[in-house]
Amino acid sequence: LMAAASLRHGLPADGAIAALEELSRAPETDAAMRTEIAAALAQARRTSPRDQRTRVRSPMVTASATAIPDASWREIWSIDLDGTLFRRLFDGPMTTLSPRVVERARADASWMTAVPTVVGRTVFLSEGQRVRAFDADSRDELWERTLGATGIERDAGGVGDLSALAVDGDAVVAYEGHAFAASRSGPSRIWCLEAATGDVRWSVDLARFEGREDFEGLFPVGSPLLFESVVVVGARKSTQRLEQVDWLIALDREDGTARWAVSIAGAPGTRIVAGRRHAGMTADGDAVLVSTPLGVTARVRISDGSFTWLRRVTVPLRESRIGVEPWEIAAPVSIAGKVLVLSPDDTEIAALDIASGALLESRPVGPETVWGEPRYILAGIATRPGTTAATPVLISVGRANVAFDARDFTRPLWSLSRVIGDARIERAGAENRNGIRGRVSVAGNAVLVPGVEEYLGLDLGTGAIAARIPGQKPGNPVLTEDRIVTAGDDALRILMPPERAESILRARLAASPAAPGAALALVELARATARPALALEAAAAARGALARGSGAGAVRGGLLEQLIALAGESPENGDAAYAIVDAIADSPRLRVRALLARGDFLRAKGSPREAVRVWSTLAADPALGPELVERDGIARSTRSEAMGRVARIAARDTELTARLDAEAAR
Secondary structure (H helix, E strand, O other): OHHHHHHHOOOOOHHHHHHHHHHHHOOOOOHHHHHHHHHHHHHHHHOOOOOOOOOEEOOOOOEOOOOOOOOOOEEEEEEEOOOOHHHHHHOHHHHOOOHHHHHHHHHHOOOOOEOOEEEOOEEEEEOOOEEEEEEOOOOOEEEEEEOOOOOOOOOOOOOOOOEOOEEEOOEEEEEOOOEOOOOEOOOOEEEEEEOOOOOEEEEEEHHHHHHOHHHOOOEEEEEEEEOOOEEEEEEEEEOOOOOEEEEEEEEEOOOOOEEEEEEEEEEOOOHHHHHOOOOEEEEEOOEEEEEEOOOEEEEEEOOOOOEEEEEEOOOOOOOOOOOOOHHHOOOOEEEOOEEEEEOOOOOEEEEEEOOOOOEEEEEEOOOOOOOOOEEEEEEEEEEOOOOOOEEEEEEEEEOOOEEEEOOEEEEEEEEHHHHHHHHOOOOOOOOOHHHEOOOOEEEOOEEEEOEOOOEEEEEOOOOOEEEEEOOOOOOEEEEOOOOEEEEOOOEEEEEEOHHHHHHHHHHHHHHOOOOHHHHHHHHHHHHHOOOHHHHHHHHHHHHHHHHOOOOOHHHHHHHHHHHHHHHHHOHHHHHHHHHHHHHHOOOHHHHHHHHHHHHHHHHHOOOHHHHHHHHHHHHHOOOOOOOEEEEOOEEEEHHHHHHHHHHHHHOOOHHHHHHHHHHHHO
16 A cells, blocks of 8 residues: 555655565465455556656645755745736725725635646646746746636635646646636636647536536536546536535547536535535546545546446535635545545544545544644655655644544644644744645645745654745745745745755856846845845846847836835945836836836935935926826826925925925026
């Protein structure tokens, strides 16, 4: 069983297989034991090793060995995500909501659905209404694809899943919009895109698919799974009789036609159970493991949709007693020959035999149990450097956050509460989920725990804190070989060791001096590590690339904002920074932003009269004066904004006021 688990996680299994073969030949091994060993060897040999060369990484799946982060890791670059569900819901009405309400929603992360998927050096991300691909080193946007209509989703209660993508080789599969309890925002459309270009390979609307009446009302949920020839998607429909039905559907990878469709489970309900969770899926060799709160766990063959096994349990006619966030979506976990699932009423965790679905054992969960109140379960293989020892580990993620040896559910290995308590860490928001805000992810021996203000890096086997990374925000992070890629409500961000980042970015800049993205990322890195000279050097390189016509408008605007911030942080370098700002501000909008900021810089530097001169010139400029400037949610003309700043300074400087009056009289 350990051999099969190791192969699934991309770890060497030769030692475990050899040990089994040796045990089967031992004279003291009886016939019953030989039969059991033969079955274990057959399972291990049937298990396809995970191809580590592909390196598809996401917070939704356990990844292979990676660098364990330490406290030196810092944000290298970020990209604004202006199309996330949070931004669509709160940016528009922000003028009518109090800042406290908006910040509370941001801190709770209840609308945080963006999740990165990393393949090699490309980051793929869906915001629900568009999919984008970025270069992980330079932050250049490689492509963008809008998915159908845009705008603010209708109010349908809390969101029920993440905007997770399936990426494999040449394809990207995305769901349009967001899944709520009984419907999906917008069409029930599934998109398959070319990974290299974002071009549409095909798209289908499940609710109107191939004219099938039984598909009417279906909408996709959870995370799609990509296989060699098909895409497997989970779907739900709600009937007028308040019944809920969950389906699995396989679509042809090349053209989107239906290969097979099977109804997994159905359950009656009332209006009270509108908040049931959605089904979760996990790939398992030639099959899909699916578990639904409608009372079924099953193993379904990818080839034809037939059941290897199916297990039913009772479904309560009430909503789960545990509230969940979108990043707490649950799926079956397969490890050590077992499938772990949570019961529909969240009162127990069951371990099923992966070959037959038979119940091996179950344990109660809840506030007074060792398992706590898990929202979802993670699994990984903890290894020890220099040895072949490997421990299959389960983590119950929720209120208690406890890790167990998958072979013994009675004894916890460690708990996050105790780890934090022993280290005497004051963790923001600890009263709610131990301060977790985002999807916990596992890669090799590392566990990454996102929080309100910091990320924790833990050792999978012991729970020991390897790193506390401060200055963070809620996010759904994934650990790759050398960095953290995390997506939140406002931005996609990259964290890594500064020295490694500088080496990568300098190499990219040397190889592609005409591409400003790497230079801009180097500016951000230099600011994050308090090296203004490096920031100016990189900004000059970016300026040169922009002058040659390279780079999108977002890069130009991003560089301008970085230089304005640099001048504020390092006033002695302000003149040099604004010299580059003046050179790259090539539009009325950027010129207005640059001159207003330059005035602020001069005032803060102790030169209010020079600030007044800059703002007065700006207000008098016939080309720039009519431009609109937004501040505190209110749009004003540039002339009004500039003269307002002049008036605020003049009110405190009588000599300056007299001079301005004299100039006005002339």
